[in-house]
Amino acid sequence: MAAQARARGPEEKLYRVALREALAEEMERDDSVFLIGEDIGKFGGAYRVTDGLLDRFGAQRVVDAPIAEEVIVGTAIGAAMLGLRPVVEMMTINFSLVAYDQIVNNAAKIHYMFGGRSKVPMVIRMPGGAGHQLSAQHSHSLEVLYGLIPGLLVVAPTTPEDAKGMLKSAIRTDNPVMFLESMSLYNVKGIVPDGDYTIPIGKAAVRRQGGDVTVVGVSRMAVLANEAAKQLEEEDVDVEVIDLRSIRPIDWPPIVESVRKTGRCVVVEEGWATYGITAEIAAGVQERCFDYLDAPVRRMGGAQVPMPYSLPLEKASIPTSESIKSLVREVVGRRADA
């Protein structure tokens, strides 16, 4: 953040507003940036992220698309190859599977397969995550599906400041970026620096320093991990929290440094734990930190079910700050009543 911005005094903004600011500022800055997605124009976006942008930038740059995800992404890829910078909004990450072929077989591979002579500078924004009783087709955390694919950059900012700064970086990147937003974060407020700033893609953030155990959180789970860490402080458990932020590539140095310091590691994601991002991180930690581990690396993910509609079942299906706390206690060898 620029010193100038600080002098003017940053203010608290909603995560969704921070995203909107990033889009607007980038569209102002660069004529080649345009938005395309379902209901993003007149309706202002299912999560109101693009609210007002149609009026401001016109229908040529804020394109309301039909319900045809494969076409939307295919159009964006073609536009990107020809020099535009499309920002796609998928209504939810679940729907992106309809466009998975475009994303995996085209967006991710073109730069490589064409020997670098063609680039795909595009961003696909997609909300994910459960907690709003939107049932199984609207509530999943499928980050791992994109984390798997070489050629894609995959990020999941958790704070409004990061949302804005990372979206700007994503738009300016010459490679396709999967920009994963958690539905539960849209209404979260946080300090957002004024003015133009970017936060680099591919960097994790240490949210909290601690000496007993490292908790690596993916997307909103980093926020919950931070809450859990605050509460565990009262139990004299000193938790270091790392917000992964970048799912592909993984920013190993801060994780390794932290685990070597604490000797213990817990990884949490909202997605299904089997074959998950947590598995990747747990494996990487043990490869890099084996001689420093004082306990097995433990991971926590969502229940292995399609997300239930029922509110209590939905709550029971995803990690909570309480469940993170109890896993952390287990790893550090303490009981709740100790």
Added chain:
Amino acid sequence: MPDVNMPKLSDTMEEGTVVEWKKKTGDAVKAGDVLAEVESDKATFDLEAESDGVLSILVEQGVPAKIGAPIARIGAAAGAAPARPAAAPKPAAEKKPEAAAPPQAEAPPPAPAAEKAAGRNGGPNRPDVKASPLAKRLAAEMGVDIASLEGSGPEGRIVKEDVLAAGGSTRAERGRPAPVAQPVGPDVEIVEPSRMQATIARRMVEAKTAVPEFQVTVEARVDEAVSMRRQLKDSVVGADRVTMTDMLVRACALALRKFPEVNASWAEGRFQRKRAINIGLAVAPSQGMGLLVPVVHDADSKDLIQISIESRQVIERARSGRPGEGDLSGATFSISNLGMFGVDEFVAIINPPEAAILAVGAIKDVPVVEDGRIVPGKVMRMTLSVDHRVFYGATAAQFMAEVRRLIENPVTLVV
């Protein structure tokens, strides 16, 4: 374990010879007992024991030994009890009398470094020690023998803190208060024993070290005893709670009357045969609190119902913490029954000065071969621990045969 050395019997003596060992390896000896006749260049002397214990002979008779060379050892009972004839070290001095046999059990404690190197798998990284990779690495760096540590982590895993605590470092390096120095992990709770528990601990060590003990186990058919117990419950008022232990008290009392040498003690080099037959019953006052041995006095003169009533009373008084006079003392023989806990068989430790204790296991339904046919039967295993100073294997076997006969023919307990 004191050595018995070849004494210097005269100024000119350089070596001596045991003409005759008066005791043999495995014998319990007391200070003052004549161990051997030793011949010097001038005369023959009686060699007396200077301490109590069990004798291990190092130098056979007829073989000369230098003065000061160990020719025997007087040690603890364990491992040298005659029931399991001690692996008496074959005297190395037999052929080289000047070479004193090196004491085997008294080897100096190995130096820490040697101890570490001698670890089963070569030091701090023994894979059979449950320790975190970090703890293993730290232990190797700090030269801490990880096998000697208690783990405070989940499921007893040795973790960093345990190694740091052992290595003198503490949590203070992280800006935390150092834990109170203690030889165990920070998550181990130290519990002070009650006076009773401290006494039990001391006496059990005494018993195990001072009493040359052996065991005899028999298996008894108890179909009839079980059946009789049921009949008593159904037909006799006041006998509703006659237990297998009560029947064993009666059986042992009758057997003790027949074998007075069992109802005895070893004291001051003599047998003390007790006129009264008082049976102690090992009971737990409450979970984990220790062990009490309330006594049924003159058990041989009481019938089964009286024994049942009286044992219940003394146990209840003892458990309530208000034992009557004599309730906890004067036992001449004890019974410890863990059958109700499902223990098949076990060995009880003698409660000195008693000469024996009977350990009783669970009644089990098993297939029994009877007249060439397999029939269902109820059996119970009983193990008698015996002070070998007081009576011997054959007596123990006969005594147990009598107890078995009585319990297998329970009508003998009521007539």
